[in-house]
Amino acid sequence: MEVTVVGAGLVGCLLACYLARRGHEVTLYERRADPREAGAERGRSINLAISERGIDALRRLGLDGEVLAEALPMPGRMMHAIDGTLSFQPYSADGRRAINSISRGELNRKLLDAAEAMPGVRVHFGHRLTGIDDGVLTFDTPQGPVTSGKTPVVIGADGAYSAVRAKLQTQPGVDFSQSYLDYGYKELSVPARYGDFAFDPGALHIWPRGRSMMIALPNPDRTFTCTLFWPHEAFDALDTPEKVRRHFAEHYPDAAEAMPGLADDYAANPVGNLVTMRCSPWHRTIGPTTIGLVGDAAHAIVPFYGQGANCGFEDCVELDRCLDETGDDFPAALALFERRTADTEVIARLALDNFVEMRDKVGSRTFLAGKRVEHALERVLPGRYASRYELVSFSTTPYSEVERRIARQRRWVAGAGLGVAALVALALRRGK
């Protein structure tokens, strides 16, 4: 079957691999130039944290070893207090499971190599989709407008601002929403210090400051990529190098010391937006073409649970499963794939909720105590009790099932608490 995938980002490339393995002819169109030749866009990426869902999706194609070769494991969070105090919180009860820092550009280049190595995959760069009409796709290219042949199946993996979704949104009955946070983000960087990492590379670093937050993820070249999250108007207020330096010296003193290029980075790098997008349904047959969506095109989420790419990769596994169940009947498979909405809705919400946790609560004693109790329960009841973070990051339990399990656990713990209280009351009574 001939399948067109729009977008050769992370999810588009991985989907092309999955589809090619099933024997389909895949044509992959990408708006930008080949990043392996042109060099990646800089100054606006948040480093990715690949965790179990993403690794599982790569592993099923035998790509995990190669793709993750240079990723740096982060088994926990390192909190930076204003006074310079560091505190480490392991992500897992045994302290060994880790999420993995990797740059988006690096990951994209490896996945492009993987897709091009598959039989039946053709990639066209510099093709910006401008329309889908009567089964024909039109593109703007550096050489002028180009049209495709009749296209039976088009899958949009073209990100939060998807051109494929724009076509779908014009159809009556297609619900859609875009919802921005008042917060934006800016990339900053911490260079290597005397040839070594400026901070512990075995952690995701967080500077929780209530109204703002900064994070830093390690890179193989011993630098860190930092991301500052802050309300848009706050970014604008720091309009001179002096103001930038003064603000960071006051609120992020240990980071400011490690950022000699801070004021330049701050002035040069744009403020990115944080948006949640929802679309329902994700597929529709329009004339001779069935259109579907995966990844951010279907469900863009904010980055605060580190699940955007992982969720998109898991989409590929799930769509592959839907193709299995329908004998590669794409309209039927894409209809079946709508069941994944239950999961993507959950992670969209968790990602929004986690922003509050990361920017504020991770620094509080109550929160830290809660985490310790949680990890103690996990150790005492292995396999019976697991934290939400562990289930999201270190399992492939569907997101919606994670939420059901967390609800069951809470009822169970509350019940056990009541039981203990009853036993104590009984003991006291007998003691009378």
Added chain:
Amino acid sequence: MEVTVVGAGLVGCLLACYLARRGHEVTLYERRADPREAGAERGRSINLAISERGIDALRRLGLDGEVLAEALPMPGRMMHAIDGTLSFQPYSADGRRAINSISRGELNRKLLDAAEAMPGVRVHFGHRLTGIDDGVLTFDTPQGPVTSGKTPVVIGADGAYSAVRAKLQTQPGVDFSQSYLDYGYKELSVPARYGDFAFDPGALHIWPRGRSMMIALPNPDRTFTCTLFWPHEAFDALDTPEKVRRHFAEHYPDAAEAMPGLADDYAANPVGNLVTMRCSPWHRTIGPTTIGLVGDAAHAIVPFYGQGANCGFEDCVELDRCLDETGDDFPAALALFERRTADTEVIARLALDNFVEMRDKVGSRTFLAGKRVEHALERVLPGRYASRYELVSFSTTPYSEVERRIARQRRWVAGAGLGVAALVALALRRGK
């Protein structure tokens, strides 16, 4: 000041009148041909019920008499039971206040006349907006593409599928949602019977059937325009004239008898969609141009409270007020106009809620008894107690204030109820 209004529908025309009265030069662009020459689109309109908010907006320009000359007052609802039983519910406590049936096409033609009669208003028909870039508007016209001069202010009054809003939606930080009901609607018609109205013209007729609903509004030519609301898949299932006739004979026997052209109408008229659209903010300055939205372009709502056009007309009054308060500074006035979101959010929700009431509850005894109690309270406590329907339809109290007042009244009635109970308890105790 030069102001561009996109869309010469009901709200665009009325807004042009308001702006021209303030002394602005208004250019009005309309996608369609002049409806006064071309004849209105037929077969997909729901008749409008103009009530106090709409009348007030017309009255402030002295247009109410002329525009509403041919409107037919409907002082209540006439319920049609399956067995043919009719029951009339007045809309107001005194039974005299009425909403007014008028065809959208008729109203549009009169408002176009009114706009063109104002000094400083120019109207261009056959201009479909295709882009807003660097202050220049581009249009497709029957004569080919056309561009405007530099345009400082563009106000989108171009309906639920607004091209102006499409531009706004591409801006980071602009939240948007479109949400469809599973229900669609189809226009049907009841001709005059022996030269007279087939039903009482002094009512909005409703056939509440639970899963479906039909309404009929009278026209000056003694016909009724009917609208059937039904789930999309139900419409599709009636795919032969015989099935159509059988269904109507079973569920709408008295209406079916009055519709000799039913099967033809049913086959010829399309099924319309019912959508709620939200956008926030409604305005943004992009380069040299400040863009704003009014009416359905800003807040398309479902038709079940009869408030779509009334709310859009009231937008014009409110924007006029904002221009007063800001000395005709359009960017400032459009920023101030955002306060109206509190009101449009309320009517969007009430319109959705009213669908359930109209299709189901209006037929129930509890509902009818509740209405009678409400009207009794209104008569006993004139000016102190008013029903939500009266406040929405027969006042210009802002929608959000209506909701606050209803909440206060409910607390008061509940309190009075408790007070009565306490007095009774006291009396019983003393009686012992």
